Amino acid sequence: MKKEMAIEIKDLKKSFDGGHEFVLNGIDLQIPRGSLTVIIGYSGTGKSVLLKHMLGLLKPTSGEVNVLGKNIWQLSEDELVKLRCSFGVLFQHAALFDDLTVLENVAFPIHEHRRYLPTREVIEMAEKKLHMSGLDSKHFNKLPGELSGGMRKRAGLARALALDPDILLYDEPTTGLDPILTEMVDNLIQETHKKHTGSTTIVVSHDLMAAFRIGENVVMLDKGKVLLQGTPDDFLNSDLELVRKFVDKGLKKH
């Protein structure tokens, strides 16, 4: 039986300078529903640009981006807004609104999209998501600036989970964190994926070991193209020179 795809990308090309240089140069990628996929690659290989295409934040120069079976650039504005509600994104630095408390940050998307709900219920839902992401209730009324890096990630994750998304995206979730926090975030990603059965998780990272630790499906990008897609074992056994180099460097680091 054919696997249902959460995201399907066909020959995606993106140039920011009118076609002289392509950041994405013909990406073909399929991410199955319910999988935990890690997209890796050296910096400047187009990982974040690819992520922004999945979210519909960037328009492709050519090619197709299908999310949950819909070509996102053929959708109307309203349909795109609805589709975006099926995404939850944890940004690199959490991107919490710095003038709102942690609780207000998590309540914000719920309040925006479920205006019919009474405030009390919205707050209860937000508190539940914060508890799920492991943040202690004594931090709920703090501003993001008063939290540590790890706590901000937890709050960001709670906000990403606020609307019970079908697809969870993590943009470089462990960048700039110490090894203990990195492991904590990796475990959090895995736990969250397990708790939300059926939801698709996509992690963009340059940390190979984290990719091997958490990913069932790993995609490596190079020069705007998919160099290799497979399981961690496929990467360890690969003969491709660039993959070998990346794997060797990653293993040496640890």
Next chain:
Amino acid sequence: MLNNYLEKREKFNKALDNIALKLWKVFYDFFIECGRVTIFLYDSLRLIGSQPKRTDEIIRHMEFIGNKSVMIILLTGSFTGMALSYQIFLGFQLVNATNLVGPTVALGITRELGPVLTGLIVSARAGGAMAARLGTMRVSEQIDALEVMGVDPKQYLVMPRLVAAIITMPLLCGIFDFVAMLGSHVLCIQVLGLDEAIFWDKIALWINPKDINEGLIKSAVFGLTFATICTHAGYFTKGGAKGVGEATNTGVVNSMVLIIILNFIMTNLIRFYYTLTGI
């Protein structure tokens, strides 16, 4: 000799070409930027009345632009009124027309200085803050986060600021006009010894509601101008902290220059309209 002359002429022509090319680039970039700002303004204004209404946000920004600018408007307004009155008094004393100090100050304040100074002061204070706030939100991916949540950032961040600026600026301009005339009154009557009855009588005789309206209309336009320029600068910030600083600087400087230019254009347009309609 001839060769030398031809060489020099060629160099001169090349230099001229370069200057023309640079000038063309400056004009080209200017018009492109004007186009971008206009599209941004249109995109934001058409969201007025769209769901959700954002009334809370509009009131919050009105409080920020309005309430928090009142003190500075009171100070600058009263001192501007006094300084202008004194200069006009000195000039009119030479031709023995000091009874016209009141209406002259009132005309200058209500039609020109009130809206222009209010525009400049508020654009520096609130406009700069708008550009810095949106710039920070852009570089820290908060605007991307809004978009990903299915919330239109222009509807949530830009439109309420534009509406708040349009509503608040005429109110601030009215306060400026009022305190400037109070300052003028204090200086002219208490210090310079002009007759109070004549001072107010002449103002009542020479000042029409249309003069006050002219200033209020101008200030609403200036509000829209600085809010658009500053939010545009912040919204499209690139780079990190440096980019935020540049966006704030660009937003404030461009709004100030534009307010001065627009003031001249609007003065002429309003005069033309009054002449045409015979008001």
